[in-house]
Amino acid sequence: MEIIRNLFVLLIFPGGLFLLAAGMFYEWVDRKLLSQYQNRIGPRWFQPLADAVKLLANEEVIPEGSNPTLFIVLPVVALAGGITAALYVPMAGFPPAFSFAGDLIVTIYLLSLLTLCMGLAGANTMNRFSLVGATRTLTQLFSYEAPFLLALLGPALAAGSWQISEISAYTTQRWLLFTQPLGFIVALIGLMGKLELPPFDAPEAETEIVAGALTEYSGRGLALFRLGKGVEMVVGLTLIAVFYLGGVSNPLYFLLKTLALLLVVAGLQALLARLRIDQTVGLWWRYGVLLVLVQWLFMIGGRMVL
């Protein structure tokens, strides 16, 4: 029974099929919302699926000068990281499949795996656009990661636990959005940085460096990276909804709260112009970190007064 349950958890729900489908669905919602904000028609609902199928069927060209093993393995690791992270998160309102003390830290690092793999994938090829893109991807990783981590540790501190299931139980009755608004803002914008959405799309700015770190990827590798991004978006939105929007105790709440977050994220994408990479770094270390630290000061101060 244990084996069947584990296989189900890994391949069907919440890992595997469900996550891939949800990733593509959320990618479509994001693109559709953005197109509506920009007064365009936007893609049809099955476009992400069609893209994935087409890319998977395409030939994968391994460029000269790169390490073929790394070239093939990196996209797999990136997608696996995203799917594994989902096992510790209460996806779709159900309790996490696995849980242990401190799984929050593991989840956050599993989520960073995608960015890390993309950076390595870019550095692995000799393409100049890829190399510039990889530098930018990794630079961006080092700028948003610390504030994002601190922003997610805020609710953990309030709940007194670093276990996602316990934090989830604590936040189910409380909307930390109102008690920790600064942390919420940093977490949401940190997620946009993680997903390289505008205004943090300098690592893949097509007018400068074509497709950034992924310029040399075609076919299967590109499909896996894109699926990985979709998965990461779902997991990230779920984490923020669990931590800041009063938890996701049932599938309906899950859908409503994550889609509401996506509405805001898409709006910000439409509203903001791309930042240069040096401006991104400046923004995170000057304002992002400061906001989170102010939030922490308030929390610690509040705790001492009470």
Place this chain on the structure above:
Amino acid sequence: MGAKMQTNKTDGKFTVPIGPQHPALKEPAFFSINVDGEIVTNAYVRLGYAHRGIEKAAEDRNWVQTLYLLERICGICSHIHSTAYCLGVEKLAGMEVPPRAQAIRVLVAELERIHSHLLWLGVASHEAGFDTLFMYSWRDRETIMDILEGLTGNRVNYSANLLGGVKYDIDSAQADSIRQGLEFLQERLNYYLGIVTSDALFLKRTRGIGRMTRNQAEVLGAVGPTARASNVARDIRIEAPYSAYEHFHVSIILETNGDLEARFVVRIKEMLESCRLINEILDSLPEGELVMRMKRRINPGETVVRVEAPRGELFYFIKSNGTDKPERIKVRTPTICNMSSVVKLAIGSQLADVPVILAGIDPCFSCNDRSVHIDHRSSKTCRWTWEELRKYGIRYYNGDHS
């Protein structure tokens, strides 16, 4: 570029090739950018990929056919090319075009200026990564495209000009629809003017970026809105009014900063000025004939025409030998004048700013690509006949690059 992709690691510097095929370029051109980290240390440009031999082809066509050929030099400012050509040929033939035709020419030219600048607004904001402004400005540009289609039946190559006049008249119903469209556009343009001068994130990409001082603009020979953003009062419509600009006066738009923000502001304000001018022309459109009869053979002689294209000064040299075909036509487009400023301004700026700096001059490569044949081995220039050029083209594309 060799068959094998190589990273250039000499003195720790890194060369990023932009073009000939690159998402930032809507037309082929090649920029070789040396970077140290994200800072550009050297830039090199190679043009000529969109060369089509139009000047040579013109010598093989009669005066009327050449008009339609030259209109196809540029896909955006087609009307201004045919206007420059018509003005020159009419000058050679010693004809005076009826005032109504002159006014309609200017009116279409100003409509074209608005459509060209709106297109630029979209492209430039896309290069800077602000896609929402791109989508909005191109949506609003459709208003102008509809007006032009209503007037002439075409959206891009209107062929409104004829040698000796214009082809289309404007009736009161059309005038009303133009006024309506312009009213909507003026409201939108004022809104965009607010955005490009107040959006904090967008200003980070435009304010103080690619700054060209007045002195630099004069030395580099910048023209058009690019020069006017650097406070160089250079506008042919005012310096040497041609056609109906003698009666309908344009006020010059100048900005002092010379950065990308100033170029956005100059172009948007110019569109507002064009709207005003079009309304003025519509209100006092002279009555009279539309076209004069043109001779088939043009008197021998040479002439030079300067007009203000949306991108800046457009220069035509026309030589006639008294037959029904032009002896020589030379075109100098504004992009080639502004291109040196791109290379100059790119050095020392961030790699991320290069596409926006390039877009800042509103480049049009198919306009500027025309050539003289230079044989590098014997380093002599020679003139080719149309037949020779065609034969060379066929040989080249069959793989013989000698």
